[in-house]
Every structure is written in structure tokens, then in C-alpha cells.
Amino acid sequence: MAVPGAGWEVVIGLETHVQLSTASKIFSGASTAFGAEPNAQASVVDLALPGVLPVLNRGAVERAILFGLAVGATIAPRSVFARKNYFYPDLPKGYQISQYEIPVVQGGSLSTWVTPRGGEPYAKTVRLTRAHLEEDAGKSLHEDFAGLSGIDLNRAGTPLLEIVTEPDIQVADVERAALEAVAYARELHQLVTWLGISDGNMQEGSFRCDANVSVRRPGGPLGTRCEIKNLNSFRFMQQAIVHEALRQIDLIESGGTVVQETRLYDPDRDETRSMRSKEDAMDYRYFPDPDLLPLEIAPDQVEALRVKLPELPGAMRERFAREYGLGDYDCALLTTTRASAQYFTATVAALGAVAGDRGAKSVANWMAGDLAAALNSAQRDIVDSPVSPVQLAGLIARVLDGTINQKAAREVFAALWAGEASDADALIEARGLRQISDSGALEAMVDAVIAANPKSVEEFRAGKEKAFNALVGQVMKQSRGKANPAQVNELLRARLGG
Amino acid sequence: MPLQPEDVRRIAHLARLAITDEEADRTLAQLNDILGMIDRLQAVDTSGVEPMSHPLGGAQRLREDAVTEHPDREAALRNAPASRDGLYLVPRVIE
Numbered sequence: 001m002a003v004p005g006a007g008w009e010v011v012i013g014l015e016t017h018v019q020l021s022t023a024s025k026i027f028s029g030a031s032t033a034f035g036a037e038p039n040a041q042a043s044v045v046d047l048a049l050p051g052v053l054p055v056l057n058r059g060a061v062e063r064a065i066l067f068g069l070a071v072g073a074t075i076a077p078r079s080v081f082a083r084k085n086y087f088y089p090d091l092p093k094g095y096q097i098s099q100y101e102i103p104v105v106q107g108g109s110l111s112t113w114v115t116p117r118g119g120e121p122y123a124k125t126v127r128l129t130r131a132h133l134e135e136d137a138g139k140s141l142h143e144d145f146a147g148l149s150g151i152d153l154n155r156a157g158t159p160l161l162e163i164v165t166e167p168d169i170q171v172a173d174v175e176r177a178a179l180e181a182v183a184y185a186r187e188l189h190q191l192v193t194w195l196g197i198s199d200g201n202m203q204e205g206s207f208r209c210d211a212n213v214s215v216r217r218p219g220g221p222l223g224t225r226c227e228i229k230n231l232n233s234f235r236f237m238q239q240a241i242v243h244e245a246l247r248q249i250d251l252i253e254s255g256g257t258v259v260q261e262t263r264l265y266d267p268d269r270d271e272t273r274s275m276r277s278k279e280d281a282m283d284y285r286y287f288p289d290p291d292l293l294p295l296e297i298a299p300d301q302v303e304a305l306r307v308k309l310p311e312l313p314g315a316m317r318e319r320f321a322r323e324y325g326l327g328d329y330d331c332a333l334l335t336t337t338r339a340s341a342q343y344f345t346a347t348v349a350a351l352g353a354v355a356g357d358r359g360a361k362s363v364a365n366w367m368a369g370d371l372a373a374a375l376n377s378a379q380r381d382i383v384d385s386p387v388s389p390v391q392l393a394g395l396i397a398r399v400l401d402g403t404i405n406q407k408a409a410r411e412v413f414a415a416l417w418a419g420e421a422s423d424a425d426a427l428i429e430a431r432g433l434r435q436i437s438d439s440g441a442l443e444a445m446v447d448a449v450i451a452a453n454p455k456s457v458e459e460f461r462a463g464k465e466k467a468f469n470a471l472v473g474q475v476m477k478q479s480r481g482k483a484n485p486a487q488v489n490e491l492l493r494a495r496l497g498g
Numbered sequence: 499m500p501l502q503p504e505d506v507r508r509i510a511h512l513a514r515l516a517i518t519d520e521e522a523d524r525t526l527a528q529l530n531d532i533l534g535m536i537d538r539l540q541a542v543d544t545s546g547v548e549p550m551s552h553p554l555g556g557a558q559r560l561r562e563d564a565v566t567e568h569p570d571r572e573a574a575l576r577n578a579p580a581s582r583d584g585l586y587l588v589p590r591v592i593e
Contacts, residue, residue: 044574
């Protein structure tokens with residue numbers, strides 16, 4: 001049987017709504033905090049009471065500019081707010097204030113790495129068409145109101161940046177196309193949280209992706225596209241795109257035609273279904289909002305923000321690889337969040353230049369190992385880590401200079417985590433964890449273990465490598481974990497003639 | 499091309515306006531008069547003229563990002579025909 005979708009090219013463009021991390025709404029002074037009592041944060045402006053006027057939030061504009069700078073876009077010196085007209089109960093004004101003909105961010109691009117299953121990673125660049133400022137709508141609740149819908153307008157007026165891509169994902173492989181779309185979305189998610197312009201919380205709706213999917217014969221004209229909504233996790237996004245592309249291919253192959261429409265992904269059934277039919281296709285009748293004058297952004301305002309732009313994750317990954325000789329995996333892991341990258345660089349700095357690449361690799365290992373595990377089980381963010389970069393560096397320095405072995409180091413880490421001491425050296429002294437590297441003392445222990453375990457010795461000589469590990473274990477036990485394992489190995493092999 | 503009667507009905511539907519056939523006929527004539535005037539304006543050569551989105555000069559003033567309003571929910575809810583648990587109740591809408 002042929003691969004599903006063979007002979008077809010999938011074309012994808014993405015639209016992402018990112019809630020901006022401002023304290024107040026885009027056009028009113030009400031709070032944007034998530035999870036408040038229903039309608040407790042709906043001001044008269046958000047409620048669209050007669051006579052109110054919108055006033056634009058500087059914080060939202062600055063976040064849009066920061067985003068534009070980070071993706072190499074043009075910041076429009078003059079952009080225009082427009083009314084997008086439609087009726088829905090969670091939109092009290094009867095229109096959404098958005099930007100249409102002249103958005104604030106124009107062009108730009110985002111590059112990411114795509115790792116196909118069982119294949120080599122490759123770079124993928126997606127061009128951005130635009131990013132524009134707009135207001136979010138409220139929420140409709142359809143349950144439990146005896147045939148009525150409940151409306152909560154707390155979200156109405158929360159600032160959004162809608163980021164639109166060109167249809168740059170064009171792949172003759174359904175799975176691969178979906179993978180590229182997800183890679184883009186992850187990269188975008190990382191970027192907006194890195195910049196601090198959004199909290200990126202997908203469960204709370206701070207980062208919402210819609211995918212425009214169409215299929216065509218390679219080299220042929222673009223097919224009719226469908227917009228899939230409700231992609232509120234990266235996993236659903238992958239499944240929904242694969243599903244939708246195969247649905248369109250099946251439809252065409254069985255003689256049908258794709259109808260342009262909006263479809264909703266249902267993760268429980270792994271299918272998309274039509275949301276809006278063509279009959280009442282949306283006609284938004286956009287026009288410039290007379291309540292808001294054009295947004296003008298002066299070059300010096302842009303430059304003032306450019307200075308605040310942090311080193312971006314892509315650049316940082318490359319620098320970590322170059323400066324510390326770290327592999328792609330480590331570099332990607334360390335730059336998952338800006339906080340983790342900062343923790344890494346602070347620890348490496350505290351370790352000092354002496355440690356070199358070995359030190360950096362060690363820091364990466366601790367961060368991916370014991371530190372990640374401890375943070376995870378305590379459900380803490382790395383910025384709240386009880387073990388500071390300076391403390392971790394102090395510990396790693398003692399491993400690198402041979403003062404303690406790895407086993408003792410883990411004990412020290414656990415004690416630092418529990419706040420039992422303020423630095424590794426104090427713990428090493430207090431608990432007598434100093435590694436035994438004195439060959440005289442070690443030789444005595446090795447001899448004693450050999451004498452006490454004739455069976456293991458015999459098995460080893462008969463070729464059983466496991467027996468050797470058992471003997472090493474015995475010596476470590478004798479030393480109460482403090483022997484230098486490399487030295488024990490060496491001494492045992494010499495004694496056993498292995 | 500002048501508007502057709504179905505255009506008027508579509509526009510009325512989008513604006514949620516109920517109009518009679520008589521009103522639709524009258525509106526069609528008025529709208530076509532307006533569009534005729536716009537056609538005459540279109541004849542003016544505007545090459546090199548910046549499009550104008552607003553009749554007023556000046557640019558948007560910005561406000562600082564601060565929470566300055568603490569809505570009185572109960573007062574707002576009292577304006578609604580129906581509410582429950584702090585929510586406005588409306589006829590059921592599901593697309």
C-alpha cells in the first residue's frame with residue numbers, strides 16, 4: 001500500500017494569536033489578570049457602554065515593536081487601527097478593533113530546526129507577512145444555563161498580537177509538513193516568552209495557533225485552503241494538520257472538491273469538522289476606526305527598544321556551541337527558556353575560565369540531571385532554584401579538581417538543595433566526603449576485598465566482567481563511597497592481572 | 499457596477515437590519531446615488547497623494563500600561579436583562 005498522501009504536496013501558513021503580557025488592557029485601564037471572577041475585569045470600555053472611547057496602551061505597542069525587531073521586520077512608522085465588523089455576544093461593540101491595511105509589524109522571518117523521525121535535523125525559515133495589534137473578545141459559556149449562554153467579558157480587550165506567516169511550508173510529505181508547522185510554532189512560542197512579551201500559557205489561551213492547510217500536486221497551482229482552529233497544544237496541532245491534509249487528499253482523489261471554510265479540530269475524535277459554512281461566509285467590512293488616530297512610531301522609540309532586545313535563543317544556541325563546544329542537544333536544552341540560559345551562563349561564569357569546556361559540559365549535565373529532576377519534583381521554576389548558580393559552580397569545581405567523586409557530589413547537591421549549608425566546601429568538610437585518592441590506603445582496601453571475595457575473583461578470571469564491577473562496588477562500599485572510582489578500577493585491574 | 503437588490507439584502511443582514519421590500523428598493527436607489535458620487539471622486543488624479551484614513555491631523559496618544567479601572571460588576575450587571583453567577587445571559591449561541 002502506498003504511503004498516505006503520496007504524490008501530493010501540503011502547503012501550510014499559520015496565524016498565531018499571542019496575548020501580550022501587559023498589566024492592563026489594550027484600550028482600557030482594566031486588569032488583564034487571568035482567572036478573576038466573571039466580568040470583574042470588564043470596564044465600561046470593554047463593555048462598550050455608550051460614549052466610551054478607547055485609549056491605546058503604550059505597553060502593547062512596545063511589545064509589538066520588540067517582536068518586530070526580534071524577527072527582523074519593518075516597524076511601520078505609521079499604522080492604522082480598523083474595525084472588523086461581526087456580531088457575536090462575546091463582542092459587545094459589534095466590531096473588533098484590529099489592524100487591517102497597515103499593520104504595525106511588516107515582514108520579517110523566523111528560522112528553526114526541524115528533526116524528522118529517524119532523520120537528520122535541518123534548518124527551516126518561514127517568512128512572516130505581518131503582525132498586528134488587536135483586542136481579544138470575551139468568552140461564551142454554553143453549559144448549565146438552561147438553553148442560554150453565559151458571557152464573561154474579562155478577556156474582552158486583552159491585547160493580542162496576531163502573527164501571520166507566508167504559506168512557506170510546502171512539503172510533499174504529510175507528516176513532515178505537520179512537523180515543520182509545529183517546529184515553527186514552538187520556535188515562535190519560545191521567542192515570545194523569551195522576549196517576555198507573553199506568558200505563552202497555552203492552557204489559558206495566551207498562545208493560540210490556527211493553520212491554513214491546502215494540498216496540490218507538486219508544481220501545480222495552490223489548492224483551496226481550510227483554516228483549522230482550536231490548536232491549543234503542539235501535539236494536537238501535529239495531529240490536526242495530518243488529519244486535515246489527508247481529508248483533503250481523500251476528497252479530491254474520490255472526485256470531490258475542497259470548499260474554503262473554517263474547521264474545528266476535535267482531539268477526542270481526531271478529526272476536523274466544519275465550523276462555518278460558505279453560505280454565511282464572513283464579510284467583515286473593515287474600515288479605519290474613527291475613534292483611534294493613526295499609531296505613529298518614531299525611529300528613536302524603535303532604537304530605544306532595540307537596545308533592550310536580549311540575545312535571542314537562536315544566536316545563543318550558536319554561541320554555546322561555538323564557545324563551549326556543546327552539542328546541539330545541550331544547546332537546545334539550555335536555551336529552552338531565557339531563565340535556564342541565564343542560569344547556565346551564571347554558573348559557567350562562577351566556575352571561571354579554568355574549568356573550560358569540561359566545566360561548561362559539566363554544568364549542562366547537572367542542569368539536565370539532578371537540578372532538572374529536583375526542580376521538576378518540587379514543581380519549581382529555575383529562577384526559584386534553592387541551589388544558586390554560585391553554589392552549583394562551587395560543587396562542580398570540587399568534582400573537577402578531584403576533591404569529591406560523583407556519588408558524593410550528588411549527596412552534596414541534595415544537601416545544598418535542602419539548605420543544609422551555604423556552600424559545597426562546608427558540606428564536604430562536615431560530612432567527610434573528601435575523595436580517597438591516597439594509593440596506599442586504596443591498595444589496602446583493594447587487597448582486603450580480593451581476599452574476602454574469592455568467588456568473584458575466580459569468576460572474573462573466568463571472563464565474567466560483571467564480577468569485576470561487583471569487586472569495585474565492594475571497595476567503594478568499604479570506603480563508604482569516598483574512594484576515587486577511576487583509581488579503584490586501575491588498582492583492581494593491576495592486582496587481578498586483568 | 500451598480501448594486502443589485504440582493505446586495506442590499508446581504509448588507510442589511512450583515513448589519514442585522516430587518517428591512518421591508520419597499521425600504522430595500524429605496525435604499526438601493528440611495529446607495530447607488532452615493533456610489534455614483536464616489537465614482538466621480540475616483541476620477542480625480544490622486545497619484546502621489548498619501549491615502550487619508552482620518553480627517554483629523556495628529557497621531558494616537560498612548561497611555562501608560564497601568565491598571566487604573568476597577569469595574570463595578572454588580573452595577574454593570576444590573577443593566578442586563580438576565581444574568582447569573584456574574585455572567586450575562588443571552589440566547590444560546592453555538593456555531
